[in-house]
Every structure is written in structure tokens, then in C-alpha cells.
Amino acid sequence: MTQQQQWMSLLGLANRARKLISGEELVVKEIRSGNAKVVILSADASKNTEKKISDKCAFYQVPLKRVESRSxxxxxxxxxxxVAVAVLDEGFAQKLRTLLD
Structure with missing residues (x-):
């Protein structure tokens, strides 16, 4: 299993466990509330979205990882x-940070 397949299946697992929020506005809300443990942003996000999310992550000290594409x-x-997902569980977040480094 490649590293890409690993993080993708882990993300799917986190989603089925309801430990994941997707969508730009909801992700920003979770960052603000302190629930987001790691945020994953697609490389093809718009400049505005990228700036908004990376600024929020920097301010609230949430790790930000990038992946190839939104699809x-x-x-x-x-x-x-x-374009963006936030992982709300520390266990999933730690493993994803490792896989996406």
C-alpha cells in the first residue's frame, strides 16, 4: 500500500467514524472552536481559500497539511x-500528520 493510499483510507475511516468535517466554512469554524486537530487543504484551492485557511491555522496553531487535488x-x-477537511480526533490527526509529512 502506498503512502497516498494509506492517508486516503485513514481519512475515509475518520469520516466513517464521524471525526471529520469537510467544506471551507465548517473547517474555519472548527479551527476557531479549537476542535480541529489537523487541517488538510488541496493544492488546487483558490488563493483566497488558501490564505484564509492557512492564516486561521497559523493563528490557532493547527497543523496544516496539503494534498495534490480536491478530487x-x-x-x-x-x-x-x-477543498478542505478538518480532522477532529487526536488519534487520527497524529497518524495523518505522520503519513502526510
Whole structure:
């Protein structure tokens, strides 16, 4: 199993366990509330979205990881293209940080 397959299946697992939030506005809300343990942003996000999310992550000290594309991110959680997801569980977040380094 490649590293890409590993993080994608882990993200799917986190989603099924309801430990994941997707969608730009909801992700920003979770960062603000302190629930987001790691945020994953697609490399093809718009400049505005990228700035908003990376600024929020920096301010609230939430680790930010990037992945290739929004379709890959959506595919990992069994949905349409997603630009950003926030993982709300420390266990999943730690493993994802390791895989995405």
C-alpha cells in the first residue's frame, strides 16, 4: 500500500467514524472552536481559500497539511471534490500528520 493510499483510507475511516468535517466554512469554524486537530487543504484551492485557511491555522496553531487535488480529497472521504477537511480526533490527526509529512 502506498503512502497516498494509506492517508486516503485513514481519512475515509475518520469520516466513517464521524471525526471529520469537510467544506471551507465548517473547517474555519472548527479551527476557531479549537476542535480541529489537523487541517488538510488541496493544492488546487483558490488563493483566497488558501490564505484564509492557512492564516486561521497559523493563528490557532493547527497543523496544516496539503494534498495534490480536491478530487483526491473528496474521493478519500467518498464524496465529491473537497477543498478542505478538518480532522477532529487526536488519534487520527497524529497518524495523518505522520503519513502526510
Amino acid at each position: 483526491m480529497l473528496g474521493h478519500a472521504i467518498g464524496k465529491d471534490a473537497r
